[in-house]
Structure formats: C-alpha cells, structure tokens
Amino acid sequence: MKINEVSKRTNLPISTLRFYERKNIIPNEFVKRDENNYRVYAEEIVEFIEDIKSLLSADFSIEELSLLLNQQLNLSYEEKRIIVEQKIKEIEDIQRRLNKSKKFLKDILEGKVNFQTKC
Amino acid sequence: MKINEVSKRTNLPISTLRFYERKNIIPNEFVKRDENNYRVYAEEIVEFIEDIKSLLSADFSIEELSLLLNQQLNLSYEEKRIIVEQKIKEIEDIQRRLNKSKKFLKDILEGKVNFQTKC
DNA sequence: ATGAACTATGAACTTAGGTTTATAGCAACA
DNA sequence: TGTTGCTATAAACCTAAGTTCATAGTTCAT
Numbered sequence: 001m002k003i004n005e006v007s008k009r010t011n012l013p014i015s016t017l018r019f020y021e022r023k024n025i026i027p028n029e030f031v032k033r034d035e036n037n038y039r040v041y042a043e044e045i046v047e048f049i050e051d052i053k054s055l056l057s058a059d060f061s062i063e064e065l066s067l068l069l070n071q072q073l074n075l076s077y078e079e080k081r082i083i084v085e086q087k088i089k090e091i092e093d094i095q096r097r098l099n100k101s102k103k104f105l106k107d108i109l110e111g112k113v114n115f116q117t118k119c
Numbered sequence: 120m121k122i123n124e125v126s127k128r129t130n131l132p133i134s135t136l137r138f139y140e141r142k143n144i145i146p147n148e149f150v151k152r153d154e155n156n157y158r159v160y161a162e163e164i165v166e167f168i169e170d171i172k173s174l175l176s177a178d179f180s181i182e183e184l185s186l187l188l189n190q191q192l193n194l195s196y197e198e199k200r201i202i203v204e205q206k207i208k209e210i211e212d213i214q215r216r217l218n219k220s221k222k223f224l225k226d227i228l229e230g231k232v233n234f235q236t237k238c
Numbered sequence: 239a240t241g242a243a244c245t246a247t248g249a250a251c252t253t254a255g256g257t258t259t260a261t262a263g264c265a266a267c268a
Numbered sequence: 269t270g271t272t273g274c275t276a277t278a279a280a281c282c283t284a285a286g287t288t289c290a291t292a293g294t295t296c297a298t
C-alpha cells in the first residue's frame with residue numbers, strides 16, 4: 001500500500017503521514033521502502049493510525065507518543081507502565097472535565113450562566 | 120479582587136488572564152477597572168474560569184469560545200443552541216475516543232500491540 | 239515517449255495559544 | 269522618600285503541530 005492510499009483510508013494528508021514518521025510515532029514494521037525509495041505500508045497501519053489519531057486528539061502530544069512508541073529508545077516494561085498509567089489517569093481526569101463542560105454548555109443554553117444577556 | 124489573586128486562585132498566569140480578556144472570553148461583567156486602571160474582578164470569575172479551563176482543555180478553541188461568549192456579537196438563542204449542541208456532540212465523540220485510547224494504552228502494556236518488542 | 243499524476247527530501251512557512259520583554263504608572267512599608 | 273512589588277500596554281518572541289514550497293526522480297495512460 002502506498003502513501004496515497006494510506007492517506008485516503010486514514011483521512012490524514014500525506015504531509016502529515018510523513019511528518020508523523022519523522023517524529024517517530026510510526027513503528028518501522030509498518031513502513032518499508034521499495035526499489036524507488038517509495039514508502040510501502042503494511043495493512044495494519046490504517047488501524048494503528050486510527051489509534052494514534054484518537055490519542056493525539058485526546059490528550060497525548062507527539063513527543064509523549066514518540067517516547068512510548070519509538071523503538072530506538074527501547075523502554076523497559078516498567079518505564080512504559082509508569083507513562084501509560086499516568087496517562088490513563090489524565091484521560092480519566094479529562095473525562096470528568098468533559099462531563100462538567102457538557103453541563104456548562106447546557107447551562108449557557110438555558111440562560112443559567114449569569115453573564116448572559118437574557119435570551 | 121485584583122489580578123494577582125485571580126491568578127493564584129485559578130492557577131493561571133497573569134499573562135494568560137490578560138490574554139483571555141484580549142480574546143474576548145472573559146465577560147465584561149466580571150472585570151471592571153478601578154481609578155488606576157487596575158482590573159477589579161468579581162468573585163464569580165474564579166468559577167467561571169474553571170469552566171473555561173475545562174472547555175479549553177477539552178475541545179474548544181479560544182475562537183469558538185469567544186464566538187459563544189463575546190457579548191458584542193449578541194448571538195440569538197437559536198445561534199447559540201446550534202453551536203452548543205454541535206459541541207456537545209463533539210464532546211461525546213471525544214469521550215468515545217478516550218475510551219478507545221484507554222484500551223489501546225492498556226494493550227500496549229500487555230504487549231498486545233504487535234509492533235512492540237516483547238517485554 | 240510525453241505529459242499528468244505520484245513519490246521523495248529538506249527547508250521555509252503558518253497558526254493557535256500562550257509567554258516574555260520593554261517601558262511606565264501606582265502602592266505600600268521601612 | 270526610596271525601593272521593592274504590583275499593575276498596565278504593546279510588541280516581540282516561543283513552541284507544537286502541521287503545511288507548503290522548491291526541486292527532482294518514477295509511473296502510467298494515451
């Protein structure tokens with residue numbers, strides 16, 4: 001699978017796919033090169049990138065993801081566990097905040113937020 | 120209450136408080152000026168800013184928030200409702216993604232993610 | 239076999255969300 | 269009354285996360 005197809009299937013621009021690779025969040029196993037130096041992707045890349053997208057849209061920075069995924073670094077299980085558990089805590093915190101936000105938004109609609117000009 | 124106290128109570132740098140004001144996401148009712156042009160905040164600002172923080176850390180951009188909160192614009196109830204309901208949908212989508220992300224992270228720990236060097 | 243479409247790289251550019259700096263007017267306590 | 273600290277503004281600066289550009293090699297349909 002070439003980069004154009006990955007781009008279409010993941011809805012990420014080609015430039016972003018290349019950018020992510022430069023940032024070391026695309027494991028080597030998923031990207032080889034053909035005789036013209038074109039990237040050749042494994043099928044699994046699509047699902048993997050969907051996961052990456054979720055993490056990035058949620059709470060992870062590229063740098064944090066890179067820390068976790070970059071094979072060069074070769075982190076121990078213990079090191080990964082600490083990062084991941086910390087991150088899961090952060091996600092749970094965001095989930096709480098999101099629920100508060102939903103309530104705040106609904107309050108805006110109902111005119112309960114006191115700065116509002118009356119509707 | 121002066122800016123320094125708001126900063127301490129909300130854990131936002133003074134520069135950020137001024138920045139948010141410039142971006143029109145702090146309703147006028149909450150910030151007056153004294154005879155020296157110093158900002159004087161109402162008590163409610165603290166809770167309000169906590170809500171703002173939640174929304175920003177969740178999914179809102181400053182520009183979107185400004186659209187909703189800027190009184191100069193004077194949006195109708197209908198216009199606000201559309202924005203808010205759209206946003207609530209987006210939040211619910213993020214919540215689903217977060218649950219997926221938690222699962223992905225746990226899979227990384229358990230070595231279920233196939234690019235992983237075995238732990 | 240040639241032009242349109244696809245691929246590559248490095249470097250410059252962009253945007254959002256702040257932060258820092260330079261400069262200056264009050265304040266408050268010793 | 270002076271000096272340390274808080275406040276103000278405008279403008280420059282910064283970082284993350286991409287995007288665009290310039291240049292060049294490859295491929296595929298006609």
